[in-house]
Amino acid sequence: MSEKSASKAKTKIPYYNRELSWMDFNMRVLEECFEKENPVMERVRFLSITASNLDEFFMVRVAGVMEQVRSKYHKPDPSGMTPDTLFTALAKKIHAFTEKQYSCLHRSILPALKKAGIVFLSPEEMNEEQREYISQYFNKILFPVLTPLAVDRSRPFPFLSNKSLNIAVRLQAKDNEEDCFAVVQVPSILSRYLELPSKGTRCFVLLENVIIYCMEKLFEERRILSACPFRITRNSDLDIDEEAEDLLIEIQKSIKKRKRGAPVRLELLQKCDPATKAFLLEMLDVEEKSIYELSGPLDLTFFSKFANLPGCENMCFNPITPVYPPADFWGHTDIFEAIREKDRMVHHPYESFEIVVDFIRAAAEDKDVLAIKQTLYRVSGHSPIIAALIRAAENGKQVTVLVELKARFDEENNILWAKKLEKAGCHVIYGLAGLKTHCKIALVVRREEDGIRRYLHMGTGNYNDSTAKTYTDVGLFTCKEPFGIDASSLFNVLTGYSRPPEYNKMIVAPHGMRSFFEYRIRRETQNALLGMPSGITAKVNSLVDPEIIALLYDASKAGVPVRLIVRGICCLIPGIPGTSDHIQVTSIVGQLLEHSRIFRFENAGDPQIYMGSADWMPRNLDRRVELVFPIEDPDLKQRAFSMLDLMLSDNINAQMMQNSKEYQHIDRRGKSPCNCQLEFSRRAQESVRKLEIQERNKPVHPLQSPSGPEL
16 A cells, blocks of 8 residues: 555545445335336346345444454444444334335235236135145145254254244243243255145235144144244354365364354244244343344245246346347357457347356367466356366366356355366366455467467456356457467465466556556546646545545546445445535446446546456455556447446436445436437347348359359
C-alpha cells in the first residue's frame, strides 16, 4: 500500500457498512418476489434465493461478527460501527427482512399460486382420500427412514447437522416425572413436498406436516403434547492451516468441522409452545438475539426445486436461449484459425458457453497442441471442461490445472475433481498459500509452421457450464504474443517459484492491481482538473475497498462523471453534496445474475476498457490472484462500450442508490421500457439471424471443368 493510500485509508470518509449493504441487496432480490409482472414460479424462485443467500450470510458474515463480539473486539470498522453495535443493527434488520419474506409468501405468492391452480394443504384441510394417501406414504416410505431420538438423563441431546430441518417433540410424562422431549429429523434425502391426489387444483403437503400428522406411530407409549419444527444454522467459515503438509487433507478436515460449528441462528415456528422453546434454548445454547420465530414453513430454499415443477413451464420466464456459434465465430470450423485472424469476444449466456468448452475440447484432440494450462475456481457437477482436460492428458498433452480448493462451499466438489484430474495424469496445483486463485484463464500451447503459438481464453466468470446459463459473463479469446508471454509468466508464478513479473498487458493481483486502479482513477481526476475529457464507468459485484472509495470521492469532487453498476454490496454513498454528487450507483437484479466485471476510463478522449475477475474489495486486490485484461481490438472495444451503455439504460431491472442509502426504481415516465438482459439476448439472436440470411443469399456458382464448359 502506498503512503498516500495509507493516509487516505485513515481519513474518515462516508462509508456504508458492508453487512448492512448486503442486507439491502437481499432486499432487492426479495422485491422481485412481490413484482406481479414476474411469472409466479419465478417469484417462488426469487424467494428461495433470498433464503439461500441468508443462510450463507449467517454461516459466514454474521458468524464472524458474533465471534468478534465474543472475543471483546471493539475496534470500529470504516463505517464507524463496532461489532456490538453492528450485531444489534443486523439482528434488527434481519428480523424485519424475515417478516417481509413471510408476508410475501402468505399474502402474495401463495394466493398467486392458488389462482394458478396450486395449493399447499395441512392435514386438517385435506379430504379423506388425501389423508389416507399421506398415511400410506408415511407407513411405506417415511417410517422406515425416521429415527426418533429421545432426550433424557441417559440419552443426551443429539448432534444436529447444519441447516437440517428437525421437529422437537414434547411428550407427556409418566406418573410424577417431568415432561420429556425427543427430536425427529426431517429426512433431506426425500422431497420436501409431496403431491396429493386431487382433481383440477394441484395439491401439495410439506414433509414435516406428514410426519407430525402420523407422529403417534413413532411414540406409541407417550402422548404427544406438542411438535414444533426448528432449524439451526452453524458457523461455517473454514479455518485452514495453509502451512499444513497436505493442503487437500487439511481442507477435508476443515469441511468436517464446518458441519459441527457453533449455532449462530435458531429458527422456530411462532406457534412453538413455551416449554419446547425453553428446552431448545437450553440444549443449543443460543442467544435470544439469534432466535427467529417465523410463521412458517421453515427453510424456504426448497422452493428452488418447486419452481421447476413439471407442467408449470408457462409460469416461468421465457428461457434465454444462447446462440451457437456466437456471431464472432460465425463461419469458422477451426477455432484456432478464427482466433489467429482476430481477437474474439463472447457474452454469456446470450452466446453459448459451449464455445469455451469447444476451445478446450479442440485443444485436447489437436495433434499440434503440446500443453494446456488452466485455472479452475468453481466447476459443475458433470463438467465437460474437466472431461476435456482428462482427454487431453490421455492424448499425451502436458496438462496443468490449478484447482482452488479454498473456493467457499465448493471445496468438496473441487477435491473430487482434483483427484480425478491427478488420476488421469494431469499436473494438479492446489493454489498458493495465503491467497485464493480467483483468476479465470486457459492457455493452450500449439506447435505451428512459424513456431510455437499461445492461444488464450480469459474471462470474468468461472469455467462452469451450469452457472454460465444464468450468470452474465464475458470472455476474450486471443493469441496476441504479449498476452501469451504474460499468461506463461502468470502460470509460472502459480505453479513454481517465479517472481511476479512486469506484465505486458495483464493486470494481476495481488502485485499490481491495486496500484493500477488507483493510478487510473487519479489520472481521471487530474484530467478533469486540467479540463480534459474524463469519466469512470465500472461494473462490479461489490464495492467495499475504502481506498478505492476515497479516490472515487476525490474524482467526483474534481468533476469526474462516475457511473457505477454494483449488483450487491456498495459501501460508497452517492449523491452527497460536495463529496459524491457526480457519482451514480445502479444495481441490476433480474432474470440473470449479473456477474461480469468491466472497467472503462475516458483517458482524456482515448477511452480504455478492461474486464476481469476482480471486484473492488480488499480481498480481491490484496489477498487473491486476480486477472484484469484490456480489450484492444477496435470493434470489440466499441462492443464493450455498448454493453455498459445498454446496462446503464436499463429501467426495468435497475435501481438507483440514493444518498440515504436506500434504493429506488428508475422513473420510467416518458421512457421506452428497457430490460438490458432481454435486449442483449435479442441482439445476439438478431446478429446470428442476419448471418444466416447472408449465408442463404450467397450466389451459387456452377461447377466448371478445367476446360471451361459447365458440368
